[in-house]
Amino acid sequence: MTQIYRHSIIDIRSREYPALNDMTYLDHAGTTLYAKSLMYQFSNDMTSGIFGNPHSASPSSMLSTQRVENVRLKVLRFFKADPEHFDVIFVANATAAIKLVLEAFRDVEVPGFWYGYHRDAHTSLVGLRQLAARSRCFESDQAVEDWLKETADGQKDAPSTAVGLFAYPAQSNMNGHRLPLDWPGRLRTSSHADCQKMYCLLDAAAYVTTRQLDLSNVQTAPDFIALSFYKIFGFPDLGALIVRKRASDILRHRRYFGGGTVEMVTTLKGSWYAKKAHTIHEQLEDGTLPFHSIIALDSAFNVHEQLYGSMDNISRHTCALASDLYNQLASLRHANGQAVCEIYKDPNSQYGDAKAQGPTIAFNIRTAQGGWIGKSEVERLAIVRNIHLRTGGVCNPGGIATFCHLDYWEMRRNFSEGVRCGDGLDLLGGKPTGIVRVSLGAMSSQEDVNRFVNFVEEMFVEAGDTMEPAYILHPITSDMAESAVEKVQVFPILGCSGWQVPRNISWSIKETCLQYDREWCVVLKGSTTPLDHPSMKNIRPHIDIEKGILKLTAPLKPSDASSNSSKSECDEEVTISLWDTPSQRIQPYLNSNHHLADSYDSESIVSFFTAVLGIPSTLARFNKITESNWNDSVSPLSGDRSPRVSAVSDGEAQANIILSGSSKWKSQHYIRIGMHNFQLIQSPTPHTAEESRRLRHLPNIYDRSLAAQNPTICYGDYVQSFSADSASHDPALRASIASMSAGQHVCPVWNCRKDFNVAEELAAHLHTHKRLADVTKVYDEAVMDVEVLLEPTPKRWRRWKLRLSRKV
Ligand SMILES: [Zn+2]
Incomplete structure (x- = not known):
């Protein structure tokens, strides 16, 4: 690589970042690193003068005030912003800057404000919508372009509120995609400006880390720019809101004031106040300024320029490195030709084009069989190699949903199944729940890039064996099959009727049961002991996974019907969310059965069960947290949730999986349904009227194909059975049995x-x-x-x- 900085990157790193020695730091989008000289200059600065609390007349205070105002001008100069047209408000970080804008918009008169934001927005930007009267998420750059054109022609979707705010990130914090910077100018000249007041907020936090933000054209500049300085210099922990003065009127709507932003306040016998009115920053910087940090910024600007010359240099340096890193990762292949990294690049950008792409790469790693390596597994191995990267949702819900192909209902389901920021639940429904992110900064080197590529190659690239391992399961062909799945049904509520899974839907097999099977029970109001009542059989469930609802219908009790003949034709009906857990949490009593479930106290649910059963009752959901602590001796139910299989002719009523054809399986030890292996277990109550057996799913932990990672069962799946002896001759079943122990x-x-x-x-x-x-x-x-x-x-x-x- 050609040398871009005054000194070689090796010199800069050994002199200024000695701690980087054998570390591979790839989280510059989180924060970049501070130089040794910066800390020295700052400590010299601090120890050579006395800095008092600003805004008083003492020499120490005056010194602080003067330094702060100098730095304010330096900040504007750094972003090529004319002090005539822009002001700087110091805040803790970019999120605080965004919230400051929000405070002003929140306080405009009714009917509130319209809010539009881009899909790539950081969570901090998305959060503004909670206080908007109306909001819209733009799903792509093109959607914004279309919107700008529409309104330029004075057409539809003109917000009806008094003011509007359009917010977007200059660079996606997830995959580094850089968004067009001409939008604010075009928004201003569009008819939005005529029909109502529309402002533009730019989240520049990720962008300014490695790229010059140029505010020299006041006509095209955003109204508000939020950013953090530690993402540029590594230190100090400080952010700023840059305000275009022409847009500052809206900020006066903010009702809050604090020390620093008010001239005089009365508190006794009347609540009069006069806010400061001189400059924008005086009106918005509540409380004592973080003046030590602001003074540190002075050293940060100086050292940054000495080391790197300009942001343009950093942009060229990181752009070249990112392009190489991208090309190397994208070209990694398993021996069977399958790509190793699924990289989440925006279709509108190219690595190597700094205008549209920052030095950040978001991706997940695939196995040779097409399955996924969990993000947390990648991270744990990276830690071992002293590679610092970021995994998870990276506070970018729109980006994750788009690139991991997660629909709204899948995000809701993932949350209800326990996916949280930074957890180890890497895959659900065969899709990753988050990503791995590597990002480069000013002091990143070719060595960093190579080390990371070597790490992925050594740890994850499956070389050598070009044939598929024998343990991988393949669908059974019809000539091997003994029978097929005739029907799949689940019993969401213990003791109530079953629901037949539609024939075109593949139903998930969870660890110990089918999805949503026996997950709820009916309880007497105020109790958490599952109820068994003859009328419960009349309750018919219906599940809609994508809408996230469990719908229950039941005929009214005959006694009610006879007393009111006009209602006798009506069914009672109620809808329950699959995603939300009940609001009422029962006090857990340890060592008893009474902490098994959380019961619902919503009036519609209570009245449904009370009407249908004729006794005060409600629904309860087994608590996922306590469930994992169950063991057979404590819970009467844990053993019960394993799926039951039966043949068409015998007791379909209680079985989850009903098979057609041969019943050879009844005497066997193992059964393969579709692509999944099960152990056949005797029913715990040896004789119920029907010939069903319980199934224990045997996940094959060595099989990293997508089908093994996302086990499902479906109508029409072929079935094959094995004795203990024949199982030992089947490599895939042997692998499943080995997985058990x-x-x-x-x-x-x-x-x-x-x-x-x-x-x-x-x-x-x-x-x-x-x-x-x-x-x-x-x-x-x-x-x-x-x-x-x-x-x-x-x-x-x-x-x-x-x-x-x-x-x-
Ligand atoms: Zn190992």
């Missing part, structure tokens, strides 16, 4: 795949991957285990088969 935590390193019972053991094990030599050692151990236990296999298959059979 193995832990659920498998090392994600492609040529290791050791398994552990608990996450902590896996975490400890990952440290053996610090150096490649250790990877080989783990691998050798695994191979030796295999040889002891298995019949000879063709050499290239050996490590797969051995690993799988180790615990059989």
